[in-house]
Amino acid sequence: MxxxxxxxxxxxxxxxxxxxxxxxxxxxxxxxxxxxxxxxxxxxxxxxxxxxxxxxxxxxxxxxxxxxxxxxxxxxxxxxxEPPRNRVAHPLSWRSRNPEEWDRLFEAGREQRRAELLGREAA
Missing domain, CATH: 1.10.8 (Helicase, Ruva Protein; domain 3)
Known part of the structure; x- marks a missing residue:
């Protein structure tokens, strides 16, 4: 004032x-x-x-x-x-940005689960 x-x-x-x-x-x-x-x-x-x-x-x-x-x-x-500033119209997901890494981790998880299930059957 x-x-x-x-x-x-x-x-x-x-x-x-x-x-x-x-x-x-x-x-x-x-x-x-x-x-x-x-x-x-x-x-x-x-x-x-x-x-x-x-x-x-x-x-x-x-x-x-x-x-x-x-x-x-x-x-x-x-x-x-007010709308947020610097908003990305269509942000890519982590999966979209890293498709090879996604596939690798997905397969590793699949193998880990398969081994876990086979371990239960053997016990």
């Missing part, structure tokens, strides 16, 4: 809760905590904090942390609706 946005935000918070001071040092603390947060996300974080924590005053650290959760949730939601 830009300094002017932080000033408006702290003024708005102070109007709703006079326990949150609106002065130069308070604005500086809020600006430091919210410098990398989008203004809309910060506002949503304040509203959620007030809704959930009725008796607890809003603090820069709490809002910064909650804004991080909101941003992460929004990004995860966006990733969930």
């Amino acid at each position: 830009q300094l002017q946005e932080v000033i408006s935000m702290v003024r708005w918070i102070n109007e709703g809760d006079p326990r949150v001071p609106f002065n130069d040092s308070s604005v500086e603390q809020w600006h430091h905590a919210l410098r990398s947060v989008d203004a809309a996300v910060a506002k949503q974080a304040v509203l959620e904090h007030v809704k959930i924590n009725e008796g607890i005053p809003v603090s820069p650290a709490a809002i910064s942390k909650r804004a991080g959760y909101i941003k992460t949730a929004r990004e995860a939601g966006q990733r969930a609706i």
